[in-house]
Amino acid sequence: MQFTKWHGLGNDFVIVNGMKEHIADYQKQALAICDRNFGIGADGLVVLLPSAIADFKMRIFNSDGSEADMCGNATRCVARYLYENGLINKTVITLDTLAGIITPELVFKDGVLQTVKVNMGEPRLRPVEIPVVGSYEEPIVNMPLTVEGETFTITCVSMGNPHCVIFVNDISKINIAHIGPKIETHSLFPKKTNVEFIQVLNRQTIRMRVWERGAGITKACGTGASAALVASVLNKHTDRQATVKLDGGDLLIEWADNNHIYKSGPAVEVFRGEYLL
């Protein structure tokens, strides 16, 4: 199977042109392909397929084999991949995902790619859309959640995939590898959740670390950064545009007046290869 390896701020993906390569069992192969010792190694497998409602369909599988609704960092990589391989001849691309139509734009200046700006669509705040279990009527903003005797205040946002955002005073003191999986699999979240820890630096800058659903600690999470900005605005910590400082680098996130979230950042191709299925 021909593949190409990309990353968005260190959140890395194997991208496969599903119109040329046949994968029989996506979940099983994603688990094998993403394994960093026995496979290629990645946070996720991205398969591109034809779509009747967008330029292409994008399916995303986490490294544990689970299928995700959306992946912000992967959308930037896919946009560059499609354009640079002549699979599309425009700079605004529509991708059909389980979270809806996502629109990345390749931003050039003097013929040089500056950034990839993605319209991530609208954040979903209704509890049923996260989803969470329980008879919550109002959006979950700054709600206490006790996990193993420790109480966190959570804000839940969906970007098509679930996010549990937690503000902390000192992010270096959080043992994400220990508490992340316990929140990811908490009974409040019937589809599990991505978990973002945020330290607010100022009204235009937040520091974020993430435990991703189905992938664990990653260097960056595009949907997570988007959810973190929304949660920061809801909790009156930041303005509606801010830089999200992740382990792998910075993303610029804006919650625009049209209620859409725009996320801008890099996408890098590292290598191409042939994987033996």
Ligand SMILES: N[C@H](CCC[C@H](N)C(=O)O)C(=O)O
């Ligand atoms: N683990 C996520 C999917 C990948 C999201 C992340 N890599 C991003 O850039 O948005 C989930 O299961 O919802």
